Amino acid sequence: MVREHYTTTTPGTHLQRPEPQNVYSVGIYGWRKRCLYLFVLLLIILLVVNFALTIWILKVMWFSPSGMGYLYVQSKGLHLDGESEFLYPLHAKEVHSRKDSSLLLQSTQNVTLNARNPDRNVTGRLSVGPDMVQFDGQQFQIKSMDLKGKPLFTVNENETTIGVDKLRVTGPEGALCEHSIETPLVKGVKDVDSSKELRLESPTRSLSMDAPRGIHIKAESGGIKALSHLDIKFHSSNGLLMLNAESLRLPKLPQGTSGDSGTSDGLYEICVCPDGKLYLAVADIVSTCLKYNRVCQLSS
Structure with a gap:
């Protein structure tokens, strides 16, 4: 604290006021001044670096008023060009591709599509894995692309319905059915190779064909063979049994x-x-x- 000295004089005398002994300068000097300037310089450098990084991120991510990179924000939703990788689940009401390209969903393990109710419970699931395609739901249906939307294939817990006019089985072993089949026509494949023939076979059980109005068996370019380990029975509840041929042979x-x-x-x-x-x-x-x-x- 500065101590001041006062000198009293009598009127008519002139004395010179003594100069103050302690003089204080206002400001920052020395090492404090150098530290302050260094701190300000560091702040300026950080500001320039942050501004440069922001510009670089905007340029790399292709930010624009309409979106980010290949992702554009539109009134109807989001428009994405090119390939995109999602690390977490994607929630969307509708996903469709461009008019001139197809939609490709690709994953290193499997692709799963879930349908949920308002309570967030899964009501349907379609999973495409490396070994099989699995569907979990009450009913699976494939419809045609015409205006009528005819169901082509329907599967539920009770039955499987094929709505096409013709079902073609081209496998070498044909079709294996553990239960009954209901169809108006069973026809062999027309091929140049005459070795391909239509065979109805039951290796371990009996083979039965029933019809409310009759059974018609016809071979246009070959013969008909009926082989059985036990008995072969033809039964007509209200009608007759007709064998129409040029010759009928019963050798045994x-x-x-x-x-x-x-x-x-x-x-x-x-x-x-x-x-x-x-x-x-x-x-x-x-x-x-x-x-x-x-x-x-x-x-x-």
Whole structure:
């Protein structure tokens, strides 16, 4: 604290006021001044570096009033050109490609599409993995692109419906069905190779064909074979069984016997037992089925 000295004088005397001994200068000098200038210089350098980095980021990321890089903000949504990589889930109402290109979804592991209800619960999931394509939902349906939107393929918990007019199976082993099939027509593939034939086969079970109004079997350029380890039965509840061919051969049909030996000059007639079994009887002017019906007695 500066101490001041006061000198009293009497009127009429003139004394010289003594000069103050301590003089203080206002300001920053010395090492404090150098530190202040250095700090200001560092602030200016940081400001210039931050401004340069901001300009560089804006230039690299292609920021513009309409968007960022290939991403443009439009009134209908976001428009993205080129390829984009999403590290986290993408939530969108609709995703579609440009008119002149296709939409490609690619992942190193799998691609999963989820549909959620208002409670955020998953109601449908489509997962495309490296080994298989899996769909989880109540129903899976494929529709045509026409205006009517005809369902082509529908799968639910109870049944699988194929809505096309023609189902073609081109595999070497055909189609394997563990249960029944309902269809109006089963047709073989038309090919130059005649070795490809239509086969209906049941290796371990029986094969049954039922129709409310009849069954029509036709071979345009070949024969029809019916092979069975046990019995082959043709049953018509209200109608007749017609075999229309130029010749009908039953090579292993048994020949009935009787007490008398007859000659038929190689002519025979076909007889039927009460249980439906067929046998041959020597032909005569009148029927000889009763005469040679011992085959029916033996079979009973």
